[in-house]
Amino acid sequence: MAILVLAEHDNKSLKSSTANTVTAAAKIGSDVHVLVAGKGCDEAAKAAAGLAGVTKVLQADDAAFEHGLAEHVTEALKSVAGNYSHILVPATGYGKNILPRLAALLDVQPISDVMAVENETTFKRPVYAGNAIATVQSLNSKHLLSIRTTGFAAAGAGGSAAVEKISASGSSINVTFVGQELSKSERPELAAAKVVISGGRGLGSGENFAMLEKLADKLGAAIGASRAAVDAGYVPNDYQVGQTGKVVAPQLYIAVGISGAIQHLAGMKDSKVIVAINKDPDAPIFGVADYGIVGDLFQIVPELTEKI
Amino acid sequence: MKILVPVKRVLDYNVKARVKADGTGVDLANVKMSINPFDEIAVEEAVKLKEAGKATEIVVVSIGPAQAQDTIRAAMAMGADRGILVETTEAIDLGGIEPLHVAKILQKIIGEEAPNLVIMGKQSIDDDSNQTGQMLAALLGWPQATFASKVVLGDGSAEVTREIDGGLETLKVSLPAIITTDLRLNTPRYAALPNIMKAKSKPLANKKIEEFGIDTTPRLKIVSVAEPEKRKGGIKVETVDALVDKLKNEAKVI
Ligand SMILES: Cc1cc2nc3c(=O)[nH]c(=O)nc-3n(C[C@H](O)[C@H](O)[C@H](O)COP(=O)(O)OP(=O)(O)OC[C@H]3O[C@@H](n4cnc5c(N)ncnc54)[C@H](O)[C@@H]3O)c2cc1C
Secondary structure (H helix, E strand, C coil), X not given: CEEEEECCECCCCXXXXXXXXXXXXXXXXXXXXXXXXXXXXXXXXXXXXXXXXXXXXXXEECHHHXXXXXXXHHHHHHHHHHHEEEEEEECCHXXXXXXXXXXXXXXXXXXXXXXXECCCCEEXXXXXXXXXXXXXXXXXXXXXXXXXXXXXXXXXXXXXXXXXXXXXXXXXXXXXXXXEEECCCCCCCXXXXXXXXXXXXXXXXXXXXXXXXXXXXXHCCEXXXXXXXXXXXXXXXXXXXXXXXXXXXXXXXXXXCCCCCHHHHCCCCCCCEEEEEEXXXXXXXXXXXXXXXXXXXXXXXXXXXXXX | CEEEEECCEEECCCCCCCXXXXXXXXXXXXXXXXXXXXXXXXXXXXXXXXXXXXXXXXXXXXXXXXXHHHHHHHHHHHCCCEXXXXXXXXXXXXXXXXXXXXXXXXXXXXXXHCCCEEEEECCCCCCCCCCHHHHHHHHHCCCEEEEEEEEEECCCEEEEEEEECCEEEEEEEECCEEXXXXXXXXXXXXXXXXXXXXXXXXCEEEEEHHHHCCCCCCCEEEEEEECCCCCCCCEECCCHHHHHHHHHHHCCCC
């Protein structure tokens, strides 16, 4: 049986998380289909068809799917679920909002945050903020998984799958989209960036994040933050890295004024190289850092920006 | 307006989880257990709605061991009115009662209690699944507003601002609905001593999980639980020059 991946997209383009999820699917089986549910989503569907390893794209185009609401997208998934042994979504806010809803309707217990595929039914996932790794076997008749993007390289280009339009309609449940306030940034997507610079409470204010911006400009980096920095209003919520925010694993992660609480480490400790800048020599962040530098970030960050 | 808030007893967020030597799970013997932080936020939101005159009764439900009574009492000390314990001897973190089972039990309780709104945590910090609220909404055929950072109750509906991947999104859901909480929704209060005392005499119903007639056979088999790979220890550098040199010539990441 084929494997279905739910695409994350904004109707025009695919989110990179879709490409990571396709790679995970290809580790389970060779017939990988992608469902693009949206409104006016031809471009997103075309992009999905171009991913290496994708054998077919299903496009469900309907006003109900415009904003990707779980109640509606679940209906599109449900209408085709019977044809698939596995259904995969990216373990992002988008995917996690939808998959369990589908799972309950199919009477399946899904597996969240899959970071490795052992075989068709057995997967590894972090639990307890990544302080333990569970190997879990699905005993369900159908296997529903959310995929940690950091565990799987993004599928490349080079695919030429056919796009098949399917007719699916939304749910009659009473939910309406009121509005969106998206953080604007010219920077790479946090979850997919090669370099991430994150600021914590040590930054002291939102204005001081400008200092990190300068360094990020030089390194082509994305900017992230600890929960404390988000809670204090220094930066928007979508910057949060950690157990309950975004999970990143860039080539280089620079933690600035972040103490290194378990919950923060859960979101970044799989980075290839970690740099910590902190004035407290005993800060736990140094326990995971490849290179630590003890001192005042207000001196170190400008100097680093100049010299890098 | 009656609000139902499910709460879970979990390893305290300040305690580092230790994997059991036999690799079957995480050691929960003699460690501090607390109410799941996201559930605490859910209780706080319900209590605030009651204080604002928008809700009349708050019922908390916990599925877990006998000690989950403490979790219910903690929610009552914050202001919940009544509690229901659904007792089980199975594990509630890994390899026992799973999110789908919990959603099915909650569905039955909701059938009896008929709340107008359910507020619950977006995830529990033990198995980190982030599933139960969405599953419960599906089973009930209700709308879901997950990862909420703001809730405004209207007449028969709620306007909920959600933390999404790219920022914030606002939805309007008709009631009854499921709302799951994110960190920014509120800051839970500390229960004052008199309220902790008062909570001891609030009504708490004890039920056994078997009474619900739900098949709780696990759908997931925990093959093993292991420590994550440890990062190799790093070094401290004295100067920014040394750091730049290491990043360029040793790590080769810039
Ligand atoms: C349920 C739950 C979920 C959570 N989820 C997350 C999550 O997803 N992500 C997350 O990050 N946190 C999360 N947390 C919060 C986490 O426990 C910590 O509170 C948080 O990570 C701390 O942020 P911080 O390191 O910025 O702040 P602090 O711990 O206050 O650390 C600030 C650091 O800055 C340093 N500093 C201060 N001034 C300077 C200076 N001038 N120069 C250099 N260094 C300086 C200090 O030495 C200190 O180490 C969660 C908590 C809970 C309970």
